[in-house]
Amino acid sequence: MKDKTIDYILRATWQAVSRMYNEEAAKYGATMATGFALLSMDREEGTPSTALGPKMGMEATSLTRTLKSMEEKGLIERRPNPEDGRGVLIYLTDFGREKRELSRNTVLKFNEVVRQKVGDEKLRHFAEVAEVVNELIQEKNIFNTTELNNEKKY
Template identity: 35%
Template sequence: MNEDLDPDAVASALLASISVLVRRVRQVPTDGGLTMPERTALSHLDRSGPTTSSALAREVQITAQAMGATLSTLRARGLVERRPDPNDGRRVVLRVTDAGLESLKNKRNARTELIAGALTSGTFTPTELERLAAAAPLLERLAQNI
């Protein structure tokens, strides 16, 4: 490691720049207008698989009541469905429907297109694009180690 690099300075610069990027990307309007809590719930269900409402609330660190309201809205829109737990028939688990996956995909595609447009706008040199491509797996590994 370069002895001149200050880990605190690197952490501060990364946090500031990534925060701006995330805020701007989250502002991308898409059809179907999911709220932030709805997107969060759908994304977690998509990544983690079927789970209970209370487990999902714990995972995203909100109250069970708030999660219940969010999931109720998602169910009413056909984006989430309830099913008996295959391991315990007394419990009900929630899972993302095909419509819910499509809604997430549309949002992700809109975000990807926004970033791709910025990358191809002439603002970045080919060398900078290579650096950004190389940084992506490092940023993911950083996120996994926090």
């Protein structure tokens, strides 16, 4: 691990987690994106479709395909937003709530196994490091430093 870059570790780990979730979801005819969408929706009140993309960090075209597939499988239904006639609210069906619970249990199982293996203290440190990385990126403090800006252009 010593000679691997931070971004390599993050990317390789996320790819492994993603592959694991997709393999588990495939057992139920689903995908990780479907499970994530189910978990990102309000169970009872409905969720504005425009709020899902940012909440999930998903591009609109990918989200549209995911929602269409979920609707075809009977996991969700779309209804006009009574407070904004231009908007749509996404509601979980009974089947969607059932699959949401399955997704929730899958995520909780993953978290519990990792927590047992790693321990709470190391997980806290991991979360702290991830938070710092996210803050540096959000604040654009990686490539916008004075030292880099003073470098000669190619």
